[in-house]
Amino acid sequence: MNFNPTMNNLLVSASNLKKHFGDTRAVDDVSLQIKAGEIYGLVGADGAGKTTTMRLLVGALKADAGEAVICGYDINKQTEQARAQFGYLSQRFSLYEDLTVLENIRFFAEARGLKSNEWLPRSLEILEFVGLEKFKDRRTGQLSGGMKQKLGLASALVTKPRVLLLDEPTTGVDPVTRQDFWQLVIKLVSQSKKLTAKNAKSAKPALTEVEVEQQNLSERSALRGSKISEIEEGVAVLISTPYMDEASRCHRVGLMKSGKIIAEDTPSNLRARLNNRVLELRGSPLNVLRHVANKDQDVEDVQAFGDRLHIRVGERKADDVLSRLKSAIRSEGGRVDELRAVSPVLEDVFIALSESNHE
Amino acid sequence: MSDAVIQVKNLTRRFGEFVAVDHINFEVGAGEVVGYLGPNGSGKTTTIRMLLGLLEPSDGNATVLGFDAFKQSEQVRARAGYMSQKFAIYDDLTVLENLTFYGGVYGITDKTRIARTLELVGLRGHDSTLTRTLSAGWRQRLALGIALVHEPKLLFLDEPTSGVDPTARRAFWDLIYQLAENGVTILVTTHYMDEAEYCERVGIMRDGKLLAMDTPSNLKKNIIAGDVWEVYADPLEKGLEVLPDVDGVLSVSLAGDHLRTIVERGMKKDDLVKGLKGKNLNVRDVVVGEPTLEDVFISLAR
Structure with missing residues (x-):
């Protein structure tokens, strides 16, 4: 493929990547491109190929076929230059529990070749960005889960990477922490184009964890925290997640299944594919409603959600189904409380696409 | 509730401090599908282990099926x-062998009952498939069969759908509803906010405490302090700075390429747009947002 990464501002450009393990095609012809200032979400279940794709991109695994170019460097031919552009937070990142927060960052910084006059100001700045500056001397083993998460992110950021790869950073994590984490990532990307340098402040007297939590909570709504310097050229983020609802926070999403990206677009464009094709039905008894809905010729899928049903209908069939269902349910002795078209969610899209993929 | 299948009173478990x-x-209650939602480490599994009598409560008690x-x-x-x-x-046994083995643990040797279970979880015809070769979704059905x-x-499901894809997840939930229709009571834990939407009632756990339990719609109505709006405005950061100062705005967060805000209930779109005008902000669009259980969780955690 011919492209000029700097011209298009593409920081990640992978084409036709393939990797198999035995008979399993873990990554099966994956191409993806990420621009500066973009958050790209790789969404799929365990075993879909998300982690393998990331490992191919960072050069931890060698692809059977295809190529990956990071900031203009081919990961296979110019591995060192390409790797120097990355910050990578793996699914099971490890921090040294016996080291302090600052010592952990120092370890990562020095492992990545940062000199002693570089790492300290940079580390302090990053710790302030993620809200951990008051804890720089605390032993890592004594941090809460959410704080460890932020320290992991800080470690991945210490080399000022142009490309940030985050492999399921929020799986199983408290929603409050998850929200904070996303705010940091979005802030990082949206600020990175036009940042002003700001010197790290010296640490204030240590606060207790509760005080900081409270402070974080009060700051969260406004997010008037510190900014991060010297990434003026823009950062690209690749983040993987099994959570469909989380994917809507990305600028673009690739839905992954069985090693393939089965669809790729902005979350709103993906949802638009099912516009006016998902109906919500409330009424009783639920089994009659479901039975009647399943019988309708234009109904493709019926899913119970607690006290209501979500019904996916064929293209341009919503009006027909709406009018037919009401009377059909009544004639079977059921009651309709509400029947209306609702906005589809990404999960609806994923399922509809997986089904058509089987055909 | 006199016909309560599970009754939990002041149930507490300490591990040291x-x-x-x-x-x-x-x-x-009988036949209910109740979700137990919380992040890792919030106490979900410990609760289930106490309900099954595998762990002794440090305080309080639980009555399950009258015992x-x-x-x-x-x-x-x-x-x-x-x-x-x-x-x-x-892994080295077939589907049928696994089911027969676990049936034996419960003293079930009746072949027709085992066949009925296979049928119920949709594994008929896969009797002699080696378990090792099953996909994640099918393994999960087999695990459900073993529990059934x-x-x-009464059925306890502890994060049954972790890691399976949305298609398999939905098929699994179809099974759950089928069981509930046949009178089985189900308590299911999950850390997927969107999955909890499937449940008739949802309990929200954080740091060992049950913060609320109600239907998803009631939780959204009663716990989220206002209405949700999605604000598309440039520049995004400027919006993040000025939005909290608009009268009626309760909270603001970044959502990728736009801002998500919770405002006082009933606030008019015009008032929101008016509040943003004159702040050097180019407001492209303001649309109604769907409240989520994540909003509920975050509201409760504050």
């Missing part, structure tokens, strides 16, 4: 099914 489950109270969960745990376990997070299935082989009236 750590309070894993902290004085929780709830009831589950004291800890003192009469054998009676409870004979009548309840449990599918754990990391279910053990023998003694035909329990």
Whole structure:
């Protein structure tokens, strides 16, 4: 493929990547491109190929076929230059529990070749960005889960990477922490184009964890925290997640299944594919409603959600189904409380696409 | 509720200094599908282990199917099914052999009952498939079959859908509803906010405490302090700075390429747009947002 990464501002450009393990095609012809200032979400279940794709991109695994170019460097031919552009937070990142927060960052910084006059100001700045500056001397083993998460992110950021790869950073994590984490990532990307340098402040007297939590909570709504310097050229983020609802926070999403990206677009464009094709039905008894809905010729899928049903209908069939269902349910002795078209969610899209993929 | 299948009173479990489950109270009625939502480490599994009599409560008690969960745990376990997070299935056995083995543990040797279970979880025809070769979604069905082989009236599912894809997840939920229609009571834990939407009622756990339990719609109505709006405005950061100062705005967060805000209930779109005008902000669009259980969780955690 011919492209000029700097011209298009593409920081990640992978084409036709393939990797198999035995008979399993873990990554099966994956191409993806990420621009500066973009958050790209790789969404799929365990075993879909998300982690393998990331490992191919960072050069931890060698692809059977295809190529990956990071900031203009081919990961296979110019591995060192390409790797120097990355910050990578793996699914099971490890921090040294016996080291302090600052010592952990120092370890990562020095492992990545940062000199002693570089790492300290940079580390302090990053710790302030993620809200951990008051804890720089605390032993890592004594941090809460959410704080460890932020320290992991800080470690991945210490080399000022142009490309940030985050492999399921929020799986199983408290929603409050998850929200904070996303705010940091979005802030990082949206600020990175036009940042002003700001010197790290010296640490204030240590606060207790509760005080900081409270402070974080009060700051969260406004997010008037510190900014991060010297990434003026823009950062690209690749983040993987099994959570469909989380994917809507990305600028673009690739839905992954069985090693393939089965669809790729902005979350709103993906949802638009099912516009006016998902109906919500409330009424009783639920089994009659479901039975009647399943019988309708234009109904493709019926899913119970607690006290209501979500019904996916064929293209341009919503009006027909709406009018037919009401009377059909009544004639079977059921009651309709509400029947209306609702906005589809990404999960609806994923399922509809997986089904058509089987055909 | 007189016909409560599960009754939990001040149930508490400490591990040393750590309070894993902290004085929780709830009831589950017959045939209900109740979700137990919380992040890792919030006390979900510890609660289930106490309900099954595998752990002794440090305080409080639980009655399950009319029996004291800890003192009469054998009676409870004979009548309840449990599918754990990391279910053990023998990879080298076939589907039928696994089911027969676990049936034997419960003293079930009747072949027609085992066949009925296979049918129920949609594994008929896969009897002689080696378990090792099953996909994640099918393994999960087998694990469910194992939990159901003694035909329990109550089923505990501990994060049953972790890691399976949305298609398999939906198929699994179809099974759950089918069971509930046949009178089985179900308590299911999850850390997927969107999955909890499937449940009739949802309990929200954080740091060992049960913060709320209600239907998803009631939780959204009663706990989220206002209406949700999605604001598309440039520059994004400027919006993040000025939006909190607009009268009626309660909270603001970044959502990728736009801002998500919770405002006082009933606030007019015009007022929101008007509040943003004159702040050097180019407001492209303001649309109604869907409240989510994540909003509920975050509201409760504050």
